[in-house]
Amino acid sequence: MKKYEAMLIFLPELEEEKRNSLLDRLKGIIEADGTISNVDDWGSRKLAYEINDYTDGYYVVINFESTPEAVKEFDRIAKISDSILRHMIVREEE
Template sequence: MAASELLKSRVENLRDYELVVILTTDTPKEKVEAILEGISKTIAEKDGSFTEVNHWGKRKLAYLIGRYGEGYYVFIKMKAKPSSIRKINADLRISEQVIRHMAINMDEE
């Protein structure tokens, strides 16, 4: 197998990720669900899926982020391709309801 084929096959494999999204506390429940649905749809387009979703609820932030001292936390475990994660990061970055987010690849050691 050529090096480029090996790299391509590795990049396109599903990987385990954990994603934490901190939303503004004034985000309506419907909007929270719409954001989660958008993430789910993005990873489903490339054969990924959520394995776990936990709503941690409203929590105090360790420090102010912008004008926010509290946020609504959502923790997601998922199987996704790296290209899906790039799109999710881009979408969350421009969302007005998202204070902060972080996706971590759990397969890397």
Template structure:
């Protein structure tokens, strides 16, 4: 099992419940594939460095998790298919 971090930016013009549901959705993807989420740090709404899809703000979430090597690919596939996600990055933590 490896340690990973995922930083993703959610579209800011959603209800708070919809944003929380998105966070829980991605947490659930890790857990249903046998991983363990160790921390979720919601940074909240922040200004983007440059506009993405004509949006200047985004809701930032940093998730740390431990899982098998194939789970990040599944997580990235779900990030890519979700229209509420502006940007994402999944990285493996150093030893």
């Protein structure tokens, strides 16, 4: 398994309950084939540039080990979710 880091930017007005529900769903995808080492909740921050008329976003960073198939499913779910403004998954160096 390889190490990855995922950054998610949620809509700023999204209710905490809905954000946590989606985050739990994404974490479940990872934990089915791997392990999560750290979830860092950065909270609400100003975006570097405007995205879809939003100037703020709610940031969450997840460090995990998983299979490439689980990462593809994580990416697919993050892409189709209307509650996520942007996401990025990068593979960490060994």
